[in-house]
Amino acid sequence: MTTQSHNNTEVLFQKLGNTWYIFAEIDNETVYSTMPEGMDPYTTSLELYNVIEDHMARVSKIRSKKKGNPEAAA
DSSP states (O other), X not given: OEEEEETTEEEEEEEETTEXXXXXXXXXXXXXXXXXXXXXXXXXXXXXXXXXXXXXXXXXXXXHHXXXXXXXHO
């Protein structure tokens, strides 16, 4: 498990089996996603962290929309 901070956003990486997961808290909600196969946060260049932050923000928005719309969640 490793934690990285970039642009005031903390991101937690956790490896389960061969897959790395990304966890972040956005708008007081914990969201997570998988990293693409073969990617390792220990060897990934820092430029990718901007992409990860954007991705996690999109995941959070999608989850928020599903929570607010009962039909989308069903």
